Amino acid sequence: MFFGYCDQCLKVLVHGRDEPFVCNQCPYEFFVCNKCIAHMPRQHPSMHTFSKSEWHNVAFKLAHDLKHFGILCDGCGTKSFGGTRHRCQRCDTSFDLCEKCIGITPKNHTFKIISNPYLRACNHKLLAQRVLEVIYPSLVDSNSYALATTPTDTVYIAKSSLPNAGLGVFASRRIARFSYFGPYVGYKRSVDLIHGASSYAWNVLDKSGNVMYYIDAVDPKNSNWLRFVNCPNNFAQRNLMSLVYHGDIFYLSIRNIEVGEELLVYYGDAYAEKLGIDTKQFQ
Incomplete structure (x- = not known):
């Protein structure tokens, strides 16, 4: 039986076989396997520390008592x-x-x-998630993986309506206000490497507003369709906002989005200034 997976390599963690490590500073549970722990000083915020976790023993007891x-x-x-x-x-x-x-x-x-049926159901859910995140990319052209993740019943990818913006994301059906999409998939990088971040990167802040790490979707082989959502040129075009939930980035629709309308989220002042966009209208 298993109870989770490594947040870095997505390896399934099996009770009695693996020794997971948990971050002592992250506001949510961030687990890594015994192989990935060696990479954390450069893949995770360098000021964060890890300790061996007893979470799998607790989970084993909970499963045992079902x-x-x-x-x-x-x-x-x-x-x-x-x-x-x-x-x-x-x-x-x-x-x-x-x-x-x-x-x-x-x-x-x-x-x-x-085995308890409930425990098997939990395992199947984790297996399904692992299939989507690890196995599915091998079934499509790796260079087209981000495109292949597009939920075509809701959105489609086409040439952006914005000048020189490349591809964009459009609504294939009416999207109601307060719909959410995510999480935003990409490489999680340490804040120490933030100067090397691409234009596809989002900063993830802690409760104090400090940058913990950033998620960079620059690589289409290791990202999803959210990387194609562009930044609006003016406030009226904006129909999504970004938010952080349990250490991941999600997009939330702030109004109804009609069929054929492009999905647009404000990237932040630093990115907008590079595009020559007046940032005052977004403040």
């Missing part, structure tokens, strides 16, 4: 018992024992441990 609803222990008669469930593979009818009774049963039974 109830097997509707299952009757044929040893002690307890219904919907917690802990480990053992089912006989020889019996034609269901014969289950709780972990307390497994050591006092006849020897003519052969038992198999049955």
Whole structure:
């Protein structure tokens, strides 16, 4: 069984096999595996420290205590018992024992441990997320991965309506106000390397307004369709705003966006000034 994955390489972390490390300063849980911990001084804010985490042991206990609803222990008669469930593979009818009774049963039974359905569902969700983030890119041209992530039932990619802006994102259906998109995918870089950030980078701030790291979507092989959302030339064009949630960047629609309208989010004063945009109208 497993309970999560490394936030750096997306490796699945398995209980009893992996030793995850957790950041002591991040306001949300940021876990890395024992291989990625060596890269954290340059891939994560250098002032942050890591310690070995006992989170997987806690998760294991929580999973262990889940109830097997509707299952009757044929040893002690307890219904919907917690802990480990053992089912006989020889019996034609269901014969289950709780972990307390497994050591006092006849020897003519052969038992198999049955995982809790809820735990399997949680695992499947994590597996699905891993497929989307790791396996799916190998099924498409790596140079087209960012394009391939486009949810075409909602938006489409085409030439931007803004001059010299390259590609842009347009609504393929009416997008209601307060709809959100994300997270923004890219390389997470240490603040020490911020001077090398591209025009596709967003700063992630802590509660005090200090930059913890930045997310750079410069590489189309390691980003998603949100990298194609452009910056508006004036305040009236703006229909999205950026926000930080649990250390990730999301876009929120601040008004209804009609079919065929380009999605535009303000990148910030520093980027706007480079484009010659009057930043006062966005303040």
